[in-house]
Amino acid sequence: MLTIDNISHTYHRRKGAATRALDGVSFDAAHGEVTAVIGPNGSGKSTLFRLVTGALHLQQGGIQLDGQHPGSARLGVVFQSPALDRQLTVFENLYHHALLYGRRLKKAQLPAELLDVLELNGRLDSKVDELSGGFQRRVELAKALLTEPELLVLDEPFTGLDINARDAFFSVLQHVTAARGLTTLLVTHELSVATRCDRVVLFEEGTVIANERPGALLSDFGRMVVVIRGEDLDTLAARIAASSDIVSLRIADDALLLKNTTLQDVLMIVDERDSRIHDIEARRPTLEDYFIARTGHALQDAVGELEAA
Amino acid sequence: MTAILLPTYSLWIRDLKHFIRQRSRVIGAVGQPFVIWIFLSAGFKNSVNAGGADYGAYLFPGIIMLIALFAAIFSTISVIEDRKSGFLQGVLTSPAPRASIVWSKMLAGTTIALLQSVVFMVLLPFTGLSLSWEGIGLSILILAGTGMTLTGLGFLISWSMSSTQGFHAIMNLLLIPMWILSGAFFPPEGTASWLGVIIHLNPLYYITTLFQKAFFAGSGVSVAGGPSVAVSIAVFAALFLLLFITSLRLVRKS
Structure with missing residues (x-):
């Protein structure tokens, strides 16, 4: 060892x-x-x-x-x-x-x-x-x-x-x-x-x-997460929190991640025709999600910024 | 002992493989001094007082010294190339003793310098000189020492540099004056006093004089004046030790 x-x-x-x-x-x-x-x-x-x-x-x-x-x-x-x-x-x-x-x-x-x-x-x-x-x-x-x-x-x-x-x-x-x-x-x-x-x-x-x-790092996120991209996401997060027990996390200025849920569950709360919503995607959680949850910033952004510098 | 021998052998042979596989490098190494010797000896034949000897013959050992000088020093460009290519990092993290890096580069530079010098000696019959076997043997021994010493100088500079262009610029700035003022090109006797002082401060002057004395031994050409053999050997040995120990310290520190 x-x-x-x-x-x-x-x-x-x-x-x-x-x-x-x-x-x-x-x-x-x-x-x-x-x-x-x-x-x-x-x-x-x-x-x-x-x-x-x-x-x-x-x-x-x-x-x-x-x-x-x-x-x-x-x-x-x-x-x-x-x-x-x-x-x-x-x-x-x-x-x-x-x-x-x-x-x-x-x-x-x-x-x-x-x-x-x-x-x-x-x-x-x-x-x-x-x-x-x-x-x-x-x-x-x-x-x-x-x-x-x-x-x-x-x-x-x-x-x-x-x-x-x-x-x-x-x-x-x-x-x-x-x-x-x-x-x-x-x-x-x-x-x-x-x-x-x-x-x-x-x-x-x-x-x-x-x-x-x-x-183990990703267990808190569940098997699947849903990512919503769009505008006015704070309002949306508040609405989701008020009407369900889904936990949300801002992973970018224009992206909100919903932990441990399915697209079907999210669409029962969120109207996908809402003009403030640009895109909704269901995917597996990643270490990037964990990193943002822990540090408040994206790991790959930091890598990209330094490489560009 | 094996701990240093095998890594030294590995790095030495690798440098030789590089040299032999670069055809243009081999052709340039043999062709360039030949051209320089022909043109300089023809051009300065009647202008330089070579102590009564034919200028082409006087210049011949100087050209051999030039070959050894450039071959030895420029072989250490491989240190910069090895660092840039990433190869050196693998050597530094291996159990190979750091001294094996210094030894291998010195041996590789010396081998390349000796190979090129000996090939050039094939032209000896065209100089009209008849050398003794003893003189030739001693000359090769001194050339080996020159190769080790000057590779040490090249190593010291290349270890701290990151650009091969920069290395070329620095070495040309240093080498050409060193060679011109070594007594290889013209005898120091009769030069301006300030130039005489610079020549006597040039360590290559002592090495070249030693080489000329060994080379011309029994040939009928006398190398009059200059430092004694004992002083030349002392300067030569001191320079070798200084460069070798400094290189070793530098490598161990990094």
Whole structure:
């Protein structure tokens, strides 16, 4: 088990300015499970990643894997930007990586099961540059798993992948995590992926605001929610509250979310022909809904704003 | 020991693969010094007093030094490329000792410098010089030391830089004057006194003089004046240690 115990980290900039990136963060991640670390940019996810991978020195608190420091030899890392040598072949990348870990590797020694799962058989002599983004990610994962790590840490590994490649990559990740009993820490802002993880640790302004199984986080929202988009939503929310026990939540200036209900129930209270209503949609609740309920602002908006800046 | 040997080997061989697979780099590395030697020796034949020796022959070891200088230093551009491509982050989070990064880059730069220099030496018969095997052996040894030292200089600068263009600009600003004032291009004797001071402050002057003395040993061409072999070796060794230790500290700190 990976134990993150009360870690704090402050960046000291020039001219004496200091930014507290992490503030007393504690959580556990279990073997055989994918634990997603989510949160808006600037919430401390990347600092956590850098601390776990040893790229930053711990200032306060502790990080332990089964009671010991997770040294680099027990660690597999997949970075947001690829750490591959694009001029070399797939095998050469694996070969050189193994040497960094003190292992000489021959093609015949490559774990067949790993190559099968990652569908890299038959691509070992291809130059990395000639592979698609999805397959480059698989080579990256193969590299990280080649040295048989106990802890696998991935930082935004879906960057640049389309939905199909992302889903395929995540399925492989889930498979190897379970099959090898790995402790997998996935830093991401892909909420749809995080929903499929075994556990979600939610970061906000350097602290952990939730640490649960995705289903537990969303249990309060029920199986389905209804989202109404339009104008004068405060009046509408008041009318719904007065005439039913449906709980509503503003998720945007022009959107009202109704928890644990159905479209049919809502249409008995709300007149869809009302000109102030632009759209009514029934859907499953998301982690975004949970994040808004907890923080009062949207996680993806924060990501978008920072990326645009 | 294996803990540092295998990672060093891995990173060294990888850099060599890059060099060999870039055909244009190989052609440029061999072709450019040849062209420079032909044109400079023809152009300055009657203008430079090379102590009685044929100017083309005098310049020959200087061109070899130029090859080693540029090959060694510019090989460290790979440090910037590795950082930009993301490859370096994988190395830094691996158990590979940080020293293996410095050693591998120094070895790769030296190997490339030696390969290019030795290929250029094929032109020796055209200089009219007859060198002793001892002189050639010593020359290669000094070239290896030069490669290690100058790769250290390149490493130190490239480790702190994020742009290959910036690295090119800084190194050209530093390298060309260093080479011109190394005694490779013209003997320092008889130059203006202020230039003489700068030449004596240039560490490459001591390395080049040492190289010329080894190169011309037994050839009939004498390298008169200049610093003694002992002083040259002392400056050479001090510079190597300074660059190596500083590079090591820099890498361990990051």
